[in-house]
Amino acid sequence: RDKHLSTLQGTPRRIKLMIDQANTVIDMLLMNLRENSLDRKQLNPCRASEIVEQAIDRYPFKTGERERLFLNLEEDFIFLGIESLCIYILFNLLKNAYYSLQSAQKGEITITLKTGETSNKLIFRDTGLGIEASILDRVFDGFFTTKSDGTGAGLAFCKRSVLSFDGNIECFSER
Numbered sequence: 001r002d003k004h005l006s007t008l009q010g011t012p013r014r015i016k017l018m019i020d021q022a023n024t025v026i027d028m029l030l031m032n033l034r035e036n037s038l039d040r041k042q043l044n045p046c047r048a049s050e051i052v053e054q055a056i057d058r059y060p061f062k063t064g065e066r067e068r069l070f071l072n073l074e075e076d077f078i079f080l081g082i083e084s085l086c087i088y089i090l091f092n093l094l095k096n097a098y099y100s101l102q103s104a105q106k107g108e109i110t111i112t113l114k115t116g117e118t119s120n121k122l123i124f125r126d127t128g129l130g131i132e133a134s135i136l137d138r139v140f141d142g143f144f145t146t147k148s149d150g151t152g153a154g155l156a157f158c159k160r161s162v163l164s165f166d167g168n169i170e171c172f173s174e175r
Contacts (some may be wrong), residue, residue, distance in 0.1 A: 017058065020084055043080040043165065048113050048122055049073040051083060055090035065098055072112040077120040081165045089161055092154040093124050099147070100128025130175035139171050 052073060056066075094109070101107040107127040114121040131139060135146065142156040155171075162169040 014058065017084075042082060044082065045078050046081045046083055046086060047076060047078050048120070049076040051081075051086045052090065052111055052113070052122070054083070055087045055094070058087065059091060059094055062098075068101065068108045069094075070108060070110045072110065075113045075115045075120075077113065077115050079120065079165065079167070081167075085161055089158045090124075092158050096154065097124070097126035097128060100126055100130075102128075104128040131171065131173040132175060133173070136171060136173055140169070 052071065056069070056071070090111075097109045101109070104127075109124070109126045112121075112123040112125070114123060140155050140159040143151070145151060159169050
């Protein structure tokens with residue numbers, strides 16, 4: 001009972017965070033539709049490990065999914081971004097990765113932070129189906145999808161958002 005009570009007490013905070021995140025995503029979607037770039041004044045210092053942990057804390061895992069996710073956040077770093085938008089990006093990557101794992105009926109997801117002399121990396125890896133080489137260069141194109149119920153907006157939005165932080169996002173696949 002104490003655990004349920006504790007969960008309920010945290011609910012208003014989680015609802016507020018979700019509303020703030022939804023508002024940021026709506027703003028970014030509208031910005032993307034207008035083809036405007038992000039105002040650099042909106043960026044704040046973000047700690048990569050905290051972003052990942054918050055995304056994991058808020059993600060609506062289905063039964064058995066969380067156990068297939070592994071984190072290596074030891075090489076933490078700070079970058080300029082928008083926290084709620086970064087969480088949304090991770091949500092989208094998780095959703096796509098779990099779709100791949102489900103299709104393959106196997107696999108796991110690993111999120112690793114790496115620091116470097118010239119750049120830092122958040123490496124998001126899943127061992128699901130993989131992506132066919134013939135379409136790999138199109139995964140970040142707007143409205144490109146291989147899913148029957150997909151819109152093709154997710155990864156394009158992720159790419160545009162990461163670029164607006166002066167970052168980069170790439171996809172590699174083995175199939």
